[in-house]
Amino acid sequence: MKIPKAKYDELSQAVYDGCPVPRWLSDNALKVWGIDLARCPAEDTVVVRPLTRLNYSRATWEINKGCNFNCEHCYLADRRFAGLPREEKGKLIQLLCDAGVLWLQITGGEPTIDRDFTYSYRKGYESGMLIEILTNGSRLCQPRLVDLLTAMPPQKVTVSLYGATPESFDSLTRKPGSFRLLMKGLEAARGAGLPLELALIITKHNVHERKAMQSIAEEFGTGYSECTNISPTYDGNPEPLAAQAPGFLDKTAIFEGCSAGKAFFHVDPHGLATMCKVGRENPIDLMGEGLKGLVRLPAVADAQMLRVGGCSGCVFSDQCRVCRPVARARQLAKAPLESYCQHGWRVTASTDRGRQHDRCTNRDHPAPGDTEGAGRCRPCGRHRGPSRGQRARLQRRQPVSLSVNPARVSWRSHVAEPARAVCVRV
Incomplete structure (x- = not known):
């Protein structure tokens, strides 16, 4: 349960004053958890921690x-x-x-x-x-x-x-x-x-x-x-x-x-x-x-989530099935491409010479006979991916949602508001 600061303050005061658990908490506890906290003393039921400027729960x-x-x-x-x-x-x-x-x-x-x-x-x-x-x-x-x-x-x-x-x-x-x-x-x-x-x-x-x-x-x-x-x-x-x-x-x-x-x-x-x-x-x-070291952790996480190597500029980046750390581990292990990349199982595109599209594989060596820029993806330099028409047909075949997920935006805010930790003892 997430609560605003006003309710956190109310709960803290109830513990300090020896009052019963507030009605809003007892009602929610009964509805969500099946726990009857009505008339229970707050100091015996709830552990309220001091505020912290870190946002780790x-x-x-x-x-x-x-x-x-x-x-x-x-x-x-x-x-x-x-x-x-x-x-x-x-x-x-x-x-x-x-x-x-x-x-x-x-x-x-x-x-x-x-x-x-x-x-x-x-x-x-x-x-x-x-x-x-x-x-x-x-x-x-x-x-x-x-x-x-x-x-x-x-x-x-x-x-x-x-x-x-x-x-x-x-x-x-x-x-x-x-x-x-x-x-x-x-x-x-x-x-x-x-x-x-x-x-x-x-x-x-x-x-x-x-x-x-x-x-x-x-x-x-x-x-x-x-x-x-x-x-x-x-x-x-x-x-x-x-x-x-x-x-x-x-x-x-x-x-x-x-x-x-x-x-x-x-x-x-x-x-x-x-x-x-x-x-x-x-x-x-x-x-x-x-704790001061944890202040740096969001930036460390951001750096590991960047799409680098063959993954940078990928036209299917909004449809990945794995996060960047998992993809990187699989790339280091030389795992089958289809185990982590859209290009390995959802799309098999070819160049006009009939070779498979090897984009996003982090392979360092071009196919024999290739010339710089010929039949290649602009973002990563590998063989060219599907055209706009091909992508449209693929999306009609298996629709995906491209709506913005607010959670992805909120990552950047490390300390949106102080964490308020409340633990209900049963």
Whole structure:
């Protein structure tokens, strides 16, 4: 729920004066969340943080890149057990609070195997954060962890599902017994009433079990999402791409922009802040610079979103299915063009010599016999793309919306207004 400053001030005053929760909040809580806050004391129900000049409401944190699984499709470039000491983790969580972060996703590697996970989770929860845990579920059967999450409920526990049988699951994770650990964890989490959601990871090795994986989610009464796009590592290693299930590359949604680096950011195990999990160029040392370093992050994000190389001047740039950091990782990995570019699957144009249109591929060498400027795109110097008439016919065949998305405009305003963080305790 987003509230104007006047209501933030009203809520702050209610907490200070020991008054009940304001009517507008209790009505919305009942309508949207099904929570009855009527006549509840505001000071016992709501955590109100001081204003911050930073506009970050969300963050993701890799508490550690180490993992007890060894999945072939993992996008992490480095999976060593390394990170901040306990005291520094506590300092980092306080920095996130001071930046205005209300929703925190703790991920890894596998976050629950970090020796400071319990300490870090407790610190984040007590600060008023809504916490989501991304986990492989292998430690959810441990009583100490279940007791912690029962006493301090997370907003959500998202568990990755890599198959529906021990054979496929253990083969993908490359850890014998991992499927058994997962099922024990899901049983324990369900018994404790934790808010579970399953992420179904679809690869070429388990795609035949897709329906059975959905059935597992239904058996445990959880919602689920399907992750079908396998990515290279964020530094461009192509090895994970070998796990892509043929025909399951999702290319339907047009990328309409995101607020990475503007309203949310990512932090790695060493306290380095980047725009997101994929766009990791020019990281900011939060532990050394503090909050003043985050003031530079929007400009860092803008630089990574620029269309450079073969992507600059592309006539289909408003219809891209991926963001620039993802496209760059796929370009570095020399991934198939159709996995990230419109020119690879939606349009196949030819020059008068019959060669394929290679625009936006970042290939450095022209085809033999080409002369400068002959049959080439003006923006990028590659072979000429479809004519205006061809583009019109393509758009009639598959209409797309070209309307301006206000969210894309608002990126440029880093501090439109101070962030007001309010957390309702149930």
